[in-house]
Structures are given as C-alpha cells and as structure tokens.
Amino acid sequence: MAARMVAQVMNIYLCRTRFPDLPNCFPSAWFKSSYLRLCAFSCNHATEAIQKPENAALLSNLSVLGVDIKMAQKRQPGVFRKVVTNEEGVAEFLRSKGANCKTIASVISRYPRAITRSYHHLEERWQLWRSIFKTDSEIISIIERSPESYFRSSDNGNFEKNISFLYSLGLTSKDLHRILTTAPRAFSNSLELNKQMAKLLRDLGVSLGNENPDDFVKRIITKNAYILIRSTKRVKTNVDFFREALEPSNSELIKLLQGQGAEVLDLSTDYMKRNFKNISEQLYSLGCSTEEVQKFFLDYPPAFYASFEKLSNKIDCLLESGINIKQLLNKPRILEFSAINLKNRIKELERVGYDFTKHGVTILDSSRRRFEAKLGKLNKEE
C-alpha cells in the first residue's frame, strides 16, 4: 500500500520533467514539495495512523497555486489530512488543456477533492468527455462553471456506461452534448439511477396509454436536460400533482409532459404548489372558473415556475391596458414576454390608438421584428 503511494508520488514528481514549459505563475520550488512530503511520509508512516494533522507542504503548494485555502478546508477538510495528493498533476493537467492559473485555483478551491485524482484518471475522463465535445475549451468552461461535475466521480467506467445507455434510449449525440453541457452531473449519476429515471418515465408513458413509451421517454429527456439530475420522487410527486390539480385526460397529460410541461417536472413540488395556489387565487378573483384555471395551466405550464410576483404584475398590467381576462386566457403565451417589453409595446400601441377589444391581443405575441413591422404599418395608416 505504502509502496504504491510512493510509486504514485514518484511518478507524479517525475512527470514534471515531461512538462518543462511551466507558466510563470507556478514557481518551480513547489514542484518538489510532493517529493519532500513523500520523504516525510516514508520516515513517519509508522505513526501515521495515530494522528493525521493537516499537511503543511500541501497547504504551501495550494497557496502557491492561489487556492483559497479557507474555502477549500471548509468544503472538504478530509483532503487536507491526506498523505498523498496530486495538486501539481491536476494543475498541470488542467493547464495542458488550456485552463489559466486563475481557473485552476478556483476549481481546486471549490472542489478540493480534485487533487486526489491521478493524471491517468483525469486523462481517461477527458477522453470520455471529448467523445461528446469537439474542443477542450468547451470542457474547460464547464469545469470552470462546475468543478464538482467533472471531478466528483472516480468511476470512469460508469461514465462510459451512461453514454451507451443514453444512446440506447435513442438520444442523439446532439442530445448528449446538450445534457453534458447543461446538466453534467447526469453523467456522474450511477447508471442504475439513470435507468430508474428512464423506467419511471417509461412506466408513466405506458400508464397513460402512450403507443410508443420509448419515444415518450426520449422526448421528455430531450425537452428537459435536467430531468436526469432530479430524483424520481420529485418527478413522481409532480406528475401526481398535475393529475390532481389539472385533472387532465391522458392525452392532455401526454401533450403537457412532452411539451413545455417537461421543463416543469423538475421544479420543487412545494414551489410549484405555492405558485399554482397563488395564481389560481388571482384568476378566481378575476372571475375565472375552475375549468378555465385548469386550462390556463395546461396551455401555459410556465405559469408553474414563473415567479408569482412577476406573473401577477404582468396580468395586472395587461388588464389595466384594457385587455380582457378571457382574451388573456385564450392567449397565455403573451405572458412569456417580459413585463418591460409588454409595457413598452402597450405604450406604443396606445400611441397609435390600437384597440385590444377590437383587434385582439395576439399582436403582443410576436417577435420584435414582426411587432415593429406591424407597428410601422399602423403608424402609416394613421
């Protein structure tokens, strides 16, 4: 055991000679420290089990790298008591892939356990990521964003199995790219966990009488890259809540889940319930019936996650401009536009004397270009 560690550290140390072009920000002095620590370890390893103080050489190495040691210690204190770590190797590895010093320091500060990974492991993992990404810089930007996603798992085999599993669901390389970009954690899930989610979705499709449950699974994952990093419990609870609150038919529920509703599946259930309650109450107070409220949410699932305050403001603002609540219920998509955008559009329309009761509200549901073209015409007509 000790011999293996010795070999590993020697290897890491000797590795340095293969990378002579060091950046200025890594003074050469610190490359020796692992080796020195190794010597200390060799002398002391008999008593090593008794007490594991934090390793002074490690602290010094990290400080040279610019790591925020306080932050790192707070996050993963165990790493600081390890005898053998690979901070040089990890820094060198990241640098060789194009990361700058600041990024490296930030990555280790935020996920100290990274320094326990071997060079070989990192290179192997990198190749797996590169089977999905075209360039190193894409990967670096994700590591920068979320160090944990890259470093949390030591199981490259599992990562590989996840890739094949996702392909086996009928997802394309473009889909995998998207998932690894937006929810990289999904690939660090155990294969079993991902299978559970796929099974849950498939069973759901079957229970809804979907003719092609496999396609149903594929569609939902494609629509919502985050779903694989949610718990099956959450997804199940949310589907149950849809059923209870909206009383949809099977086909309505399928349509909801395969469409915008897929994104809503991963909301925290409490948040979703709270939003549903608040917005329903507002709609009731405006004279809507239960059926209308249910239809509103089916037609416009984003209402589940829109912040109540914002959505409520938008509704008020539209009503104040002479738009009828029924018009709004028929065209909930206009709520997707920001309040400021809607306000500006309404102001412009008022200027040309546009009458919502006469001409409807769909003019608000158009892209900037189309809206401006329409407005230009209205201006001319005047």
Place this chain on the structure above:
DNA sequence: CCAACCGGGGTCTGCCATAGTA
C-alpha cells in the same frame, strides 16, 4: 398576404446527508 399556431434555443450549482469502503 397575414394572423395564428407551434416548436425551438439558450441555459443551470453548491451545498448537505448518508451509505459504503478501506
């Protein structure tokens, strides 16, 4: 020709709890 319908695109972690492991 134009309004209405509809799907798509970008994008998203950092922390805590705990079972498992050496």
Place this chain on the structure above:
DNA sequence: TACTATGGCAGACCCCGGTTGG
C-alpha cells in the same frame, strides 16, 4: 472511523421565426 462517492435539494423565462390555413 475517517473519508469517499453519490443522491438529493432549493432556486425560478424570454424570445424568435418557420409553417400553415384561411
């Protein structure tokens, strides 16, 4: 028994334009 690996949680939109049917 300390530490690692992994599961799970809270947080919370906006916009564009292709296609279609009248």
